[in-house]
Amino acid sequence: MDLKKLLQKLKDKLNLVANQTELKSVRIEYLGRQGIVNSLFSQIKNHPDPKSFGQELNAFKQAVESLIESHKIKDSPINTPTSPKTSLLAATLAKVGHLHPLTQTERQLNQLFQKLGFSLYEAPDIVTDDYNFDRLNVPADHPARDMQDTLYIQEPKYLLRTQTSTIESYLLETAKKSLPLRAAFAGTVYRNEKVNRSNHFAFRQYQAVVVDKNVTLKDLIGTMDLMFKTLYGSKVIVRYRAKYYPEVEPGIGPDMQCFSCHGQGCPLCKFAGWIEMGGSGMIHPNVLKKAGIDPKKWNGFAFGMGLDRWTMAQNNIQDIRTLMGGNLSYLPYK
Amino acid sequence: MKLIYSHLKHFLPDLSVPPHQLRDDLTLIGHFCNFYEKIGKEIIFDLDIKVNRGDCLGYYGLAKDLSVLYDLKLKNADILPLQTTSTPLPIQVTTDTVTRIQALKITSLKNTSSPTWLKNFLKLHGLHSINPVVDLTNYIMLLYSIPTHAFDTHKSGDHLIWQLNPGYQEFVTLDKSKLTLDKSILMINNPTQALSLSFWGGQNAAIDSQSQEVILEMAIYNPTTVRQNHRLLRSQTEAATRLEKQLDPNLIPLAFSHLVNLVLDICGGQISSQLFDYYPHVKKPLKIDFSPDLVFKISALKVPNTFIKKTLKKLDIHQGLIPTLRPDITNPEGIANEILRFWGYQNIPVNQPLSYKKVTDITPKILYTIDTLKDQLKQLGYDEVLTWPLVSKPSDQNAVQTQNSINSEYTYLRTSLIDTLKLQLDNYRRLKLPQPQFFEIGKIYFKTGSKYSEKYALGLYHHNPQILKNDLRTLGLKSQIENSFAQIILDNLKHPDFYQAKFSPQTPAIELNSQIITLDANLLLDTKVNPQTLLEKYKKIIGPQILWNITITDIYHDQKLGKYRYTFQVNYYNCNDKIAKKTHLSAFNLL
Ligand SMILES: [Zn+2]
Numbered sequence: 001m002d003l004k005k006l007l008q009k010l011k012d013k014l015n016l017v018a019n020q021t022e023l024k025s026v027r028i029e030y031l032g033r034q035g036i037v038n039s040l041f042s043q044i045k046n047h048p049d050p051k052s053f054g055q056e057l058n059a060f061k062q063a064v065e066s067l068i069e070s071h072k073i074k075d076s077p078i079n080t081p082t083s084p085k086t087s088l089l090a091a092t093l094a095k096v097g098h099l100h101p102l103t104q105t106e107r108q109l110n111q112l113f114q115k116l117g118f119s120l121y122e123a124p125d126i127v128t129d130d131y132n133f134d135r136l137n138v139p140a141d142h143p144a145r146d147m148q149d150t151l152y153i154q155e156p157k158y159l160l161r162t163q164t165s166t167i168e169s170y171l172l173e174t175a176k177k178s179l180p181l182r183a184a185f186a187g188t189v190y191r192n193e194k195v196n197r198s199n200h201f202a203f204r205q206y207q208a209v210v211v212d213k214n215v216t217l218k219d220l221i222g223t224m225d226l227m228f229k230t231l232y233g234s235k236v237i238v239r240y241r242a243k244y245y246p247e248v249e250p251g252i253g254p255d256m257q258c259f260s261c262h263g264q265g266c267p268l269c270k271f272a273g274w275i276e277m278g279g280s281g282m283i284h285p286n287v288l289k290k291a292g293i294d295p296k297k298w299n300g301f302a303f304g305m306g307l308d309r310w311t312m313a314q315n316n317i318q319d320i321r322t323l324m325g326g327n328l329s330y331l332p333y334k
Numbered sequence: 335m336k337l338i339y340s341h342l343k344h345f346l347p348d349l350s351v352p353p354h355q356l357r358d359d360l361t362l363i364g365h366f367c368n369f370y371e372k373i374g375k376e377i378i379f380d381l382d383i384k385v386n387r388g389d390c391l392g393y394y395g396l397a398k399d400l401s402v403l404y405d406l407k408l409k410n411a412d413i414l415p416l417q418t419t420s421t422p423l424p425i426q427v428t429t430d431t432v433t434r435i436q437a438l439k440i441t442s443l444k445n446t447s448s449p450t451w452l453k454n455f456l457k458l459h460g461l462h463s464i465n466p467v468v469d470l471t472n473y474i475m476l477l478y479s480i481p482t483h484a485f486d487t488h489k490s491g492d493h494l495i496w497q498l499n500p501g502y503q504e505f506v507t508l509d510k511s512k513l514t515l516d517k518s519i520l521m522i523n524n525p526t527q528a529l530s531l532s533f534w535g536g537q538n539a540a541i542d543s544q545s546q547e548v549i550l551e552m553a554i555y556n557p558t559t560v561r562q563n564h565r566l567l568r569s570q571t572e573a574a575t576r577l578e579k580q581l582d583p584n585l586i587p588l589a590f591s592h593l594v595n596l597v598l599d600i601c602g603g604q605i606s607s608q609l610f611d612y613y614p615h616v617k618k619p620l621k622i623d624f625s626p627d628l629v630f631k632i633s634a635l636k637v638p639n640t641f642i643k644k645t646l647k648k649l650d651i652h653q654g655l656i657p658t659l660r661p662d663i664t665n666p667e668g669i670a671n672e673i674l675r676f677w678g679y680q681n682i683p684v685n686q687p688l689s690y691k692k693v694t695d696i697t698p699k700i701l702y703t704i705d706t707l708k709d710q711l712k713q714l715g716y717d718e719v720l721t722w723p724l725v726s727k728p729s730d731q732n733a734v735q736t737q738n739s740i741n742s743e744y745t746y747l748r749t750s751l752i753d754t755l756k757l758q759l760d761n762y763r764r765l766k767l768p769q770p771q772f773f774e775i776g777k778i779y780f781k782t783g784s785k786y787s788e789k790y791a792l793g794l795y796h797h798n799p800q801i802l803k804n805d806l807r808t809l810g811l812k813s814q815i816e817n818s819f820a821q822i823i824l825d826n827l828k829h830p831d832f833y834q835a836k837f838s839p840q841t842p843a844i845e846l847n848s849q850i851i852t853l854d855a856n857l858l859l860d861t862k863v864n865p866q867t868l869l870e871k872y873k874k875i876i877g878p879q880i881l882w883n884i885t886i887t888d889i890y891h892d893q894k895l896g897k898y899r900y901t902f903q904v905n906y907y908n909c910n911d912k913i914a915k916k917t918h919l920s921a922f923n924l925l
Contacts, residue, residue, distance in 0.1 A: 025713045025808065034810035091865035091886040093873070095771065097712035098840055100720055107705075107837040114834075117690050119697040125723075125777060126734065126747075126786045141558040143385040143578050152737045158786065160736070178694040188723065194740050201741060202723055210688065217679070218634035222687035240682060242364035242675035244384035244662075250632065250671035252679055253366070271369040274361075282632060285665060315842040325721040325758060327846040329767060332883045334841050 003060045006036065010064060014071050022094060023071060030064050037061050093333035101311045102204050102323065105231070106186040109206055112230050113184035116223070118208065121185040123170035126153060127161050131169040136247040137286045144246045149192040151201065160190035164207035164304045165247050171209055172283075172291035179298060180212040186307065197319045204307040209283075211293065211300035217252065217282065220301035224254060224280055227303075231310060232256070237263075238277065248281025248302065278305030335391055336459050339370075339377040345397035348406050353377050363403055363675045365390060378458055386662040388579030392479030394589075398659065402648040403676055413591045416609060423549065423610045427496040431520050431559040433617075434583035435496065436590045437551035437610040439487065443467070443603030445545045452600075466600050467541045467548055470593060472572075474552075478589035480581055481573035482552040483522075483535055490539035491524050492607075494549065502528040506537045513567045520559050522551075531567075532560050533574035547606070550597065552590040554581045580661035583617050619655040624669045632670050637677050645676050699829035700790060704775050706833045707792060707809070707824075714805050716794065717772045721754035723779075729753050734779045734786055747779035751793025752819045759795055766849045768883060768905050769797045775824070790824040850882050850907045851914040855922040857900040865889060868900060875921045880914065882907040 013026055030036050040057055047053040099107075110120060129140070138144045140156070148162040161167070164187045175181040186206045193199045208223070221240050228238050236256060243253025254277040258269035265271040280303030285295035308323055322328050339356070343349050351359070357367040357379060366382040381396075389395030401408040416438070423437060445465045448456075452473060453463040459476055463469050471482045485494065499519040505528050506512055513531075515521075522530040529539045532555050541548060554577070561578035564570050594605065626642045629635070649672055650657040656669075663669060708718065722744065724736070730749035739745045748754050751774055762770045773794040780787050792811075796802035799818045806813055806820060813820040857868070865886045873884055882905035890899040902922070906914035918924070 022713070025710070028710075029804065029808040032808065032810070034807070036807070039807070091869060091889075093869060093884065095715040095769075097715045097771075098717045098843065099708055099712055100718040101843045102720065103708065103718060104837065104840065107835050110835065111837045115690065116688055117692055119693075119695050120701050121696065122698055122701060124788055126779060126788060141561050143557075143561060147385065151739060153734060153786065155737055175694075175696055178696065180691070180693050181696075182688075182691070182693050183696065190723075192738060192740055201739070201744075212691075214631070216634040217632055217674075217682055218686055219688050221679075221682045221684055225684040226687040238684070239362075240679045240684070241362040242671070242679060243366075244364060244386050246386075249665065249667040250674060250679075255361075265369070272361075272367065276366070282667065285667065315845070317843070317845045319845065322845045323720065325719075325754065325761070327761065327765065328719060329762070329765075329844050329846045330717050331841060331844065332769070 003056060007060065007063055007067075010067055014067060023068070027068050030068065031061075037064060095332050096330075096334060098330035100323075100328070101315050101317075102186075102307055105307050105311050105314075106204070106206065108230065109186070109227065110184065112227065113182075113208055116182065118182040118184045121167060121171050121183045122187070123161075123167040125160055125188065125190070126158060127166055127169075128158060129156050132159055132161055132163075132166045135169040135172075135287065135290045136165050137284050137290075138246045142246070151190045151192040161187070162191060163189050164205040165245075165302065168207060168209050168247075168302055169287075169291070172211070172288070172293060175211070176292045179293070180210075181300070182208075182210050182212075184208040195321060197321070200308075200320050200324065202324060203320075204311075205278075205304050206307055207302060207304035209300065209302045211283065211288070211298050213298060215282070215299050215301055217250070217301070220252065220280060220282070220303065224303045228254070228256065228277070232259075239274065243279060243281075245279045245281060247284050247287050248279075249284045251279065251281035252303075253277075253279055254303075254305075278303065280304070335381045335383045337379040337381055337393065337396060338455065338458055339379070340375075341455065342393060342397060342400075344411070345393060345409055346400060346404075346406050347409055349400065349404065351404070353379075359403060360396075360400075362678065362680060363399060365396065365399070373458060376454075376458060385579060388576060388581050388661075389479055389585075389659050391576050391579070392475070393477045394585070395479060395659070402645060405644075405648065410588065411592050411595075413588070413595050416591055416594055416605060418605050418609050419607055421607045423607045424493045425495070425610050425612070426493070427612050429496060429498050429520060430614075431498070431556040432496050432612065433554040433556065433615075434586055435551060435553040435610065435612040436586050437494070437549055438594065438605055439492065439547065439549050439607035440594070440597060440601075440603045441547040441606040443546060443548065443597065443601035445541065445543050445601055447543075449600060465541060465543045465545075467545065467550075467597060470596050470600065471550075473596070474589055474593040475573065475576065477592070478585060479576050480552055480554065480586060480589050481533065481576055482550065482590070482593055483530060484541050485522075485529060485539040485549045485551070486541050486545040487539075487547045487549055488545070490527070490529055490549070492549065493524050494529070494551075495523050495525065496553075496612075497521060497523060505531060507531075507569075508535045508537065508540055510537065511569070513569065516566065518559075518566065519563050520555060531563065533564055533577050534569060534571050546603075548597075549607075550590075550593060551610075552586050552593065554583050554586065557581075582657075582659045582661070583613065584658045617658045619658055620661075620664065622654045622656060622663070622666055622669060624651075624654050624666045628666050628670045629673050632667065633674055633682060635674070635677070635682060637673060641677060642673050645673050699831065700824060702831070702833035703824055703827055703829045704790065705835035706830060707775060709836060710809055711773050711794070714808065715771055716796075716805075719755070719758050719772045719774050720776065721748075721751070721758050721774055723748055723754075723777065725753055730780065732780045732782060734781045749778050749780060750821060751776060751778060751791045752816070752821050755793045755795055755819060764849070765846050766852065767846070768850065768852060771796050792822045792824055794820045844907070846907065848907070848910070850905050851909070851911060852903060852905050853914060853918045854887075855902045855904065855918065855924065857902065857922060858895075859898045859900065860896070862891075862898055863900075865900065872902065872904070872921060876904065876906075876917060880906050880909045880917060 044050050151160045243251045245251045255274035257263045260268040263273040265273045283300040288295040360367045368380045370379045383390045448463050448466045448469045467484050475481045499517050520532040527538045557578045564574040656663045724744040725748045726743045728746040728749045733749050734747040777788045778791050811822045813822050885903045887903050888901040
């Protein structure tokens with residue numbers, strides 16, 4: 001290993017470093033626990049001349065440290081080359097990485113719920129009809145199974161989960177021994193839908209679940225409203241109304257006043273003036289019972305909503321396919 | 335479900351709310367109204383009726399709900415008692431899937447043309463007028479949500495048999511579709527002919543304008559049987575949509591007499607048989623112990639006791655006995671839901687969320703790994719993408735396949751993120767995106783024997799495999815690099831005990847709708863200039879609307895001329911070739 005070359009490479013790298021974040025990643029690369037320096041040290045014992053190699057390495061490490069520590073960064077997002085020699089080669093705006101807009105939305109919600117003491121959660125995508133339907137109070141041959149077009153792996157037993165309430169089935173089973181429970185989670189859900197500009201077979205939903213003593217609809221609606229205000233801003237108008245979902249009783253549907261027509265009716269809201277935002281309710285006693293939770297001692301609420309439409313609106317994305325495997329991209333330097 | 339305002343008033347003569355209020359109120363009590371429209375003089379509402387409310391697939395059920403909401407009197411149609419004869423109908427029922435049947439025979443009728451009001455009513459519901467008897471059966475179904483059917487007894491005879499398919503291979507429906515049957519199909523036949531399915535009439539005894547004598551019948555079946563039948567035959571009719579739900583057999587006498595009255599009114603003729611009424615297990619009201627305290631316990635709303643009492647009375651809930659019209663109410667919470675939806679869920683305050691409470695943290699640690707990696711990869715300049723979990727050709731033979739995907743080219747679940755990230759790269763190449771560098775964290779799926787498994791994986795691409803290699807080392811991850819792609823299974827990594835993922839809004843993502851256009855330019859300068867200053871300068875001149883990226887690829891000192899040559903590469907997006915060229919030439923003074 002040519003230590004001189006490595007040092008020169010570090011210098012080149014530092015010349016391209018534009019901000020503290022990038023500097024940090026260079027530091028991790030060289031000085032991190034599994035960084036270049038440590039991996040070289042781990043090779044000492046295999047070296048034909050361990051003693052002198054060790055000394056060289058110590059000097060190398062010091063040089064690396066002083067180069068990184070003495071590297072100055074200007075506040076400008078654009079880096080200023082320190083050596084005129086490199087500037088004669090090329091110059092670029094520093095490449096910036098991006099998280100997917102759905103990840104952004106999910107993190108915004110995770111942060112809100114973690115502040116309220118919620119855990120995060122996850123569960124399988126391939127599930128049995130037990131977790132997707134029966135445990136959610138939808139027996140076999142019940143018309144509520146038609147509320148979603150199910151994508152089957154092996155009908156009727158194995159399928160791809162159609163809703164984040166399926167994750168709730170796993171959650172309740174997991175948490176029954178550690179009640180009270182607060183958890184929030186995002187998940188990909190699947191429907192047997194033809195893919196086009198406005199429909200996809202897979203999309204992201206977000207759900208929050210609480211099981212405790214004496215939970216009420218006031219807690220549910222207040223918390224759900226807080227979520228909407230976090231996402232859509234404090235001026236958003238949401239109304240709460242009766243809505244049926246088999247896994248809850250009573251069931252509540254939040255509708256957001258159409259931001260395009262303010263309730264007057266327009267093509268976006270299909271002239272309803274309101275846009276359905278998802279579903280919620282007090283967890284049905286049968287659902288608690290099936291998970292092994294005594295509904296006489298505990299009750300709870302759950303709410304869920306799709307994330308795609310909001311994320312699309314926020315990023316001015318017209319085609320739902322852009323979110324997944326499509327033409328999604330990010331400006332490289334900001 | 336369509337609802338004509340003027341017709342609703344037959345049941346609620348005192349209803350006077352303006353249409354926009356009715357739209358909102360129907361929605362608030364659970365029947366989402368998509369829109370209402372004026373057609374001629376009529377106002378028609380378009381409602382989403384939920385699957386638990388079979389009764390509301392008819393005017394009667396909706397009127398009942400509104401009578402509670404607005405405290406109005408529900409008025410039934412003026413129905414004369416049926417003048418039946420003493421002749422019994424030789425009807426047989428040989429299956430236990432029938433809940434209730436009423437039937438009788440009418441003779442000497444004239445089935446020529448429906449009155450205008452009936453034709454208009456059906457038209458507004460999207461149905462064609464056929465002849466009065468058929469039109470009236472449709473009309474009554476729309477009023478009471480109970481399907482009903484008529485047989486031309488010249489064709490069928492009187493000996494009708496409700497039975498599971500005795501061996502018919504095929505059935506021709508009223509609209510001449512041929513269905514292949516199996517023995518699980520519930521049918522109405524005579525001893526020699528297949529006449530009808532439970533949810534769809536047949537050709538053999540079809541009513542036509544010549545029909546003079548008919549058997550009218552109204553029936554409710556085991557909803558599961560109907561559902562299994564219509565799913566097997568892939569034929570969901572209006573009747574099937576209702577019969578697969580729980581309907582009220584105790585509503586049949588009212589609905590059926592209404593039908594008979596109307597047929598006699600419009601077609602003349604007379605009843606020529608006894609009323610056949612098959613009802614082996616009479617459905618009784620469900621008893622639920624309900625305490626009004628539950629309303630407060632569930633909602634934290636102080637709903638006055640007088641309101642609770644009045645609402646229960648209007649709903650015909652007396653001493654906890656639930657009317658059979660409402661099989662959706664099955665527990666005390668269901669009764670509380672009734673009180674609350676008429677009181678109004680919109681009255682619950684929205685400004686009292688839960689506050690922080692410490693409960694057991696059950697977060698799976700792998701989520702911390704995922705969040706950590708996402709942040710690190712972002713720092714290293716990678717862009718996050720999501721790709722389709724379904725693929726046309728998986729790279730592993732143990733792939734899981736879906737059975738009924740209507741996207742028939744994509745039936746397998748991916749077994750490798752690299753498979754789908756390659757498609758993403760193809761897409762980026764098509765868009766001429768310079769220097770792609772992206773990652774995805776998602777699941778991959780396998781089938782082992784009869785078991786399914788899934789794993790979290792990280793897939794990465796960097797246009798420069800050497801940098802990818804360095805980045806993997808930086809992250810402490812081990813992977814083969816194959817054509818600048820790498821994949822790491824995350825499940826087996828050592829997960830951190832905690833990680834707080836950051837949320838800070840970033841510039842919006844971009845939906846690239848056209849190719850990125852890359853153009854070069856040379857700039858000759860007398861003196862050496864800081865290239866970053868130049869980049870900044872031209873970035874401003876070109877403007878953020880169409881500038882994707884700008885790079886100086888080369889700086890050359892021409893000693894003869896004593897000048898410095900700067901070579902720029904500029905990537906444009908969000909514009910066509912012409913605009914890109916024009917902007918480029920003017921920005922670099924090349925005109
Ligand atoms: Zn609108």
